[in-house]
Amino acid sequence: MKRKLRIYFPFINAGLQEATTYRANWFFMILGNVLGCFVSYFIWNAVFLSGGNDTMNGFTMPQMVVYIFLMFLTSTLISSGGTYDIGEEIRDGSISMRMIKPISYNSTFLFQELGNKIMTVCILIIPLVLGVEICRTIFTGEIQFNIIGFLLYIISCVFAYLINFFFNICFGFIAFVIKYLWGANMMKNCIVGFLSGTMIPFTFLPDFLEKLFLFLPFASLNYTPVMIYMGMYSGTELLFYMGLQLFWVLVFWGLSKLLWRVATKHLCVQGG
Amino acid sequence: MIYVENLRKEFKKTIKDPGVIGSLKALFHPHNEKVIAVDDISFNVPEGEVMGFIGPNGAGKSTVIKMLTGILTPTSGKCTINGKNPAEDRKNYVREIGVVFGQRTQLWWDLPLRETYGVLKEIYEVPDDKYKKRMAFLNEVLDLESFITSPVRTLSLGQRMRADIAASLLHSPKVLFLDEPTIGLDVVVKDNIRNAIEYINKQENTTVILTTHDLADIELLSKRIVMIDKGKNVFDGTISELKSKYGQIRELHFETDTQNADKVLAYKEHFGFVDDDISIKTEGTGVQVRFNSEVVPVSEMLSYTLGKININDISVKDADIEEIIRRLYKREV
Ligand SMILES: Nc1ncnc2c1ncn2[C@@H]1O[C@H](COP(=O)(O)OP(=O)(O)OP(=O)(O)O)[C@@H](O)[C@H]1O
Ligand SMILES: [Mg+2]
Numbered sequence: 001m002k003r004k005l006r007i008y009f010p011f012i013n014a015g016l017q018e019a020t021t022y023r024a025n026w027f028f029m030i031l032g033n034v035l036g037c038f039v040s041y042f043i044w045n046a047v048f049l050s051g052g053n054d055t056m057n058g059f060t061m062p063q064m065v066v067y068i069f070l071m072f073l074t075s076t077l078i079s080s081g082g083t084y085d086i087g088e089e090i091r092d093g094s095i096s097m098r099m100i101k102p103i104s105y106n107s108t109f110l111f112q113e114l115g116n117k118i119m120t121v122c123i124l125i126i127p128l129v130l131g132v133e134i135c136r137t138i139f140t141g142e143i144q145f146n147i148i149g150f151l152l153y154i155i156s157c158v159f160a161y162l163i164n165f166f167f168n169i170c171f172g173f174i175a176f177v178i179k180y181l182w183g184a185n186m187m188k189n190c191i192v193g194f195l196s197g198t199m200i201p202f203t204f205l206p207d208f209l210e211k212l213f214l215f216l217p218f219a220s221l222n223y224t225p226v227m228i229y230m231g232m233y234s235g236t237e238l239l240f241y242m243g244l245q246l247f248w249v250l251v252f253w254g255l256s257k258l259l260w261r262v263a264t265k266h267l268c269v270q271g272g
Numbered sequence: 273m274i275y276v277e278n279l280r281k282e283f284k285k286t287i288k289d290p291g292v293i294g295s296l297k298a299l300f301h302p303h304n305e306k307v308i309a310v311d312d313i314s315f316n317v318p319e320g321e322v323m324g325f326i327g328p329n330g331a332g333k334s335t336v337i338k339m340l341t342g343i344l345t346p347t348s349g350k351c352t353i354n355g356k357n358p359a360e361d362r363k364n365y366v367r368e369i370g371v372v373f374g375q376r377t378q379l380w381w382d383l384p385l386r387e388t389y390g391v392l393k394e395i396y397e398v399p400d401d402k403y404k405k406r407m408a409f410l411n412e413v414l415d416l417e418s419f420i421t422s423p424v425r426t427l428s429l430g431q432r433m434r435a436d437i438a439a440s441l442l443h444s445p446k447v448l449f450l451d452e453p454t455i456g457l458d459v460v461v462k463d464n465i466r467n468a469i470e471y472i473n474k475q476e477n478t479t480v481i482l483t484t485h486d487l488a489d490i491e492l493l494s495k496r497i498v499m500i501d502k503g504k505n506v507f508d509g510t511i512s513e514l515k516s517k518y519g520q521i522r523e524l525h526f527e528t529d530t531q532n533a534d535k536v537l538a539y540k541e542h543f544g545f546v547d548d549d550i551s552i553k554t555e556g557t558g559v560q561v562r563f564n565s566e567v568v569p570v571s572e573m574l575s576y577t578l579g580k581i582n583i584n585d586i587s588v589k590d591a592d593i594e595e596i597i598r599r600l601y602k603r604e605v
Contacts (some may be wrong), residue, residue, distance in 0.1 A: 003397075006394050007394050007395055009394070010387070010390060010394055011391070013383075013387070014382065014383055014387075014391070015378050017382050017383055018382045021382050021423075026409075074443035094376060095374070096343045096373070096376075097373075097376065097378045099341075099342065099362065099366075099378070100341055100342070100343065100369075101361070101366060101395055101396055102363045102364070102366045102367045102368050102370045102380065102395065102396065104363075108435050160569065215479075262363075264345070265345050
């Protein structure tokens, strides 16, 4: 284990260096997300105003605001670029450079991205959590922050990130088949955005759809951590949904290993 | 050390008609065509040998190297290196080899060079003291000192290539694969790299497979050549064997004060040479004639030339290897 860490630690470092080298790139990406977040705030605001009720499907407007901003924070924390990176590496053939090293392909990606993530976490988490908490306090008149809830949220985010990472790796291996997958990736993002509750909370959906979506792996991505933060789950429910997350981590981890094995057999590195 | 038997690699290629309509058609009704990149290649390389692996563009050299390094899985045939099958046991196998693809770097683009070597040290589990010695040694033969703190993306091509070669040697591999390691380099850096390869081969008995289009690399580094074309073996042997087998080409040099010597001599008309059997270059008073000595013996050529014009100085040379290979590539023999 210690040896493993020593091997992969340099990749964390490499990821961090990458993030600092391309600071501007990173900054605009975050800025884009923030703007998107405000757009969805105004849309929901309009929806609530036209509805005329204080609550819609169990959400009050302040809760909706918290939901939107938490969704944004969570998506940013657990985002993973595996699909795109793998696709690119296959397209330009640089994947071969990872293959001539005695290391696990998936792990190098994982640790490199973790390094990249450190910066996001350090810069974003404090102002956003603070912002969300101030909002909640103003709306309800009392401090809502719960340290245990927050820690559970972080653990849940780690699971969610791992699911997202391995899922994206699996999807990226499709690049071995279709060689270029920009369009497929767009479609995937759209579907995942819907199925993970980023666009609308599941409670707004018909009952059977809500039940179905909760069991799909995508709910484990954004929805579960946000619900945990908002204190919607407790006791056995909490255990169940976090257990489900762990289950999906293992499923996609196994699947990515399997796909890697299949894909390398069919790999045709281009160029050179 | 390296056994390659009837190696073959086919690629599927999607054929698409030009334009938007063609793209749409290919989307719904893809039409695949088989490309045979490597047809049937066999060779053995004993331990400690430097093998020059040559062939014209598109011959399949890089594809063979990719199969030998475990990047591609062969369609059929076998390759065994150090008793291991590259495609089967990739992670263990690549510990024992070093690879350089001249066209692409294995270094981390955003890391300073020194840190890249630090990463490789951990990956290959090189102990501290060994690593220090090795770095000092590589620094000496490849002269890395002046750019070792720069990020890889800022290096020039020659610097990057030296850095890449050092990276492939850090863990003292038993086998070294070099795919065009001197591509695009100036003469000094080329010398540098050749010396490094020679030194490693002598000192550590490293087996080397080297592809290149610069035949000087081959002449300086290897006694043995394997030549392939269109995915098939064309020649396998030493450089002197190549020369004696295909070396009917001779080079005649002379100095003359006769104006327009080539017109006066009119070799083609006189001896009935066809196009590729003869070529003449004139530079001031010096004339260089390359001809096929099977069509016209050297003695006849000499006496004809001496009788026809006024010669000040004359010499005959064996063809250089470049000429032989040019003719082999053009499939004239
Ligand atoms: N991924 C691929 N898909 C389809 N065809 C390919 C692929 N890779 C290589 N080829 C074809 O296989 C043949 C051999 O290519 P290869 O790169 O091995 O040649 P090479 O001997 O290295 O040539 P060069 O000296 O130009 O580098 C070429 O005709 C090439 O077009
Ligand atoms: Mg090549």
